[in-house]
Amino acid sequence: MIGKFLGFLLLLECLFLLPPALISAMDGEGRALRAIFTTMAISAVVGGALSLGCRNAQRSFYAREGFLIVALGWIVLSMVGALPFWLSQEIPHYVDAVFEVISGFTTTGASILTNVEAMSRGLLFWRSFTHWLGGMGILVFLLAVVPTGKGGYSVHLLRAESPGPSVGKLVPKIRQTAAILYLIYVALTVLCVAFLLAGGMSLFDSLCTAFGTAGTGGFGVKNDSMASYSPYLQSVCTVFMALFGVNFSIYFLVLLGKFKQVLHSEELGVYLAILLGSMAVITVNILPLYSGSIGAAFHDAAFTVSSIMTTTGFATADFNLWPQLSRSILVVLMVVGACAGSTGGGIKCARLVLLYKSLVARIRQTLRPRSVNLVRAEGHTVPDEVLQGVSTYMSAYSAIAVVSFLILSLDNFSLETNLTAVLACLNNIGPGLDMVGPTSNYSLFSDLSKIVLMLNMLLGRLEIFPILIMLSPRTWRKAN
Incomplete structure (x- = not known):
């Protein structure tokens, strides 16, 4: 069954490479086109062989197999997806090519490229397209478009790939849930493209920018990210980055007209409070740098906060030059992240809400040992297994961050560089501070550090457990 799903994913990747191949063909990019066609052939042959060879696989499996399919699927797709960059020699080192593609699929946006604008347009499109594919999840796409029968395994794939402390179905059937999620995702992406086109951005730039915005990834087509675009285009991205950081079930409730449930969403309230509060504080803090221009200060503060909290990673200003308070707030926002069930990364606001409520319940239990203190969120009692999962996640997250930080320290860069590089990759953000700031890249790290950071990106996007289980x-070991 694992082989069958990996085959399906490789065949899908072959289809996903068609748009960049078409762009390369239109632009006459011979070397890039040959590299893409070669990768498509490899994907088709290996994917077809796995699909046919494993066609008689069992129709049902359990959580273990679901986690393995997701973890292995993302790794295989990244290793194959890196081939066009490597075969075309636009990224000569294979480790660097894999780093770039894992950063794309995991919607991290950390890059080893020093000159983005020198790339061929076909591969530049593929680089941004990986953001859009990874944003909602490739397995979720597979569940939405491929008939899965009655095997009963779909829920394990959805839970393994979807971000958040718990995953629920919007409608009774998993396939319909996946389809609804993707329809909302596509609709918001198309709307974003329309607003960018209205601001005078070219179709190619609009698509690539919308892919990075929708997937909250941050790969741009300009060396200065979003700095050279007009304030209108930057404002469009500010708004849409914030929108894609919202739990997609909120949009489903809006479509159903259940506005009361939307207004009473605790996670949404916390997300907006942190987002708007951070914008206000940073605006005041950086105001002297903008000669007292509140409008200009708020514009850059709003864009940066929206970009960092939703873990997108676009930039209009070098926040490395901002005061220490503003930089510290951005580091905190890197860890906090967006909402569960969004395309954003980080710990997620839902987990922060549950951690706070668990702490309050624990204090009350200590003061009144015989009292019953249930944790409630969104109007429902939270099961103990969810609370235990949040605690386990936080423990694993902390341990991984510490070990990764120590390994990166072997490169002898500054503490600020190493720490924010780990946080930026583990939380799928991209830019950090100091030598990995918004005007820098990750090419300075050794291959060992890049491999650690790649693992961090995968751990962050897949919420740690699928990779640890793998x-x-x-x-x-074969079950008895």
């Missing part, structure tokens, strides 16, 4: 020897 790496556990117990997972591969």
Whole structure:
């Protein structure tokens, strides 16, 4: 069954490479086109062989297999997706090519490229397109478009790939849930493209920018990210980055007309409060740098906060030059992240709400040992297994961050560089501070550090457990 799904994913990747191949053909980019066609052939042959060879696989499986399919699927897609960059020699080192594509699929936006504008347009499109594919999830796309029968395994794939402390169905059937999520995703993306086109941005730039905005990834087509675009275009991205950081179930409730539930969403309230509060504080803090121009200060503060909290990574200003308070707030926002069920990364506001409520319940339990203190969120009692999952996640998150930070320290860069590089990759943001700031890149790190950061990106996007389960020897032992 694992082989069958990996085959399906490789065949899908072959289809996903058609748009960049078409662009390269139109632009006469011979080397890039040959590299893309070669990758498509490899994807088609290997994917077809796996699909046919494993066509008699069992129709049902459990959580272990679901987590393995997701973890292995993302790794295989990234290793194959890096081939066009490597074969065309636009990224000569294969480790760098894999780093770039994993950063794309995981919607991190960390790059090793020093001159983005020198790339061929076909591969530049593929680089941005990986953001859009990874934003909602490639397995979610597979569930939405491929008939999965009655095997009962779809929920395991959705839970393994979807971000958040718990995953629920919008409608009774998983396939319909996946289709609804993608329809909302596509609709918002098209709307974003329309607003960008209205501001005079070219179709190519609009598509690539919308892919980065929708997937909250941050790969741009300009060396200065979004700085050279007009204030209108930057404002469009500010708004849409914030919109894609919202739990997509909120949009489904809006479509159903259940506005009361939307207004009473605790996570949405916390998300907006942190977002708007951070914008206000940073605006005041950076005001002297803008000669007292509140409009200009708020514009850059709003864009940067929206970009960092939703873990997009676009930039209009070098926030490395901002005061320490503003930079510290941005680091905190890197960790906090967006809402569960969005395309954003980070710990997620839902987990922060549950951690706070668990702490309050624990204090009350300590003061009154015989009292019953249930944790409630969004009007429902939170099961103990969800609370335990949040605590386990936070423990694993902290341990991974510390170990990764220590390994990166072997490169002898500054503490600020190493720490924010780990946080930026683990939380799928992209730019950090100091030597990995918004005007820099990750090419300075050694191959060992790049591999660690790639693992961080995958751990962050897949919410840690699928990768840890894949790496556990117990997972591969045959069940009795």
